[in-house]
Amino acid sequence: MGSKRSIKRDRKGGYTLHLPPDERELLRSLQVQFREVLQTDDPSLRRIFPPAYTDDDDANDEFQRLMREELLEGKLAALEIVEQTAGADHLTGEQLEGWLGALESLRLFLGTQLDVTEELYAVELDPDDPNAPALALYGYLSWLQEQAVEALSSEL
Numbered sequence: 001m002g003s004k005r006s007i008k009r010d011r012k013g014g015y016t017l018h019l020p021p022d023e024r025e026l027l028r029s030l031q032v033q034f035r036e037v038l039q040t041d042d043p044s045l046r047r048i049f050p051p052a053y054t055d056d057d058d059a060n061d062e063f064q065r066l067m068r069e070e071l072l073e074g075k076l077a078a079l080e081i082v083e084q085t086a087g088a089d090h091l092t093g094e095q096l097e098g099w100l101g102a103l104e105s106l107r108l109f110l111g112t113q114l115d116v117t118e119e120l121y122a123v124e125l126d127p128d129d130p131n132a133p134a135l136a137l138y139g140y141l142s143w144l145q146e147q148a149v150e151a152l153s154s155e156l
Contacts, residue, residue: 006018006019006144006147007096007148007150009151010090013093014091014092014093015090015091015092015096015151016089016091017085017091024086027082027086028086028087030106031079031082031086031102034106035076035079038072038105045109047108047109048075048109049071049072075102075105077098078099079105080098081095081098081099081102082098082102085099093152096148096151097152099148100145100148103141103144107141107142110134111138114131114134114138116135116138125139
């Protein structure tokens, strides 16, 4: 992670992706692992599939019954895009939007597991913290998501 932009809009209307091979492989493997988790009822998914009605359990259960499968399909499609294009040097706008969705889902899941708060960004990462690798991954995903947002918004 550095100041060098890894996702940039190109002159052809698409986006160039400059990531080292190890980061591409990490992203590909995260998609595979996360696909399995998404199809469970892991409590860390609560921010990805938030309740539609916080004060009405029956209405929320009905919403989940009607919409969860559709929401899940959208999340899985975004993961599939990243998995298929992790090795690509060029992405279409639609593919980059898929990346953005997948990165957001991964960050929400990981952030929920780690109980990430705004205060976390105010302190330096302690390498002795048992959560340091996961926090570093969260930071990387946040940075990459920011890159995608900046690239997509560059056409506005």
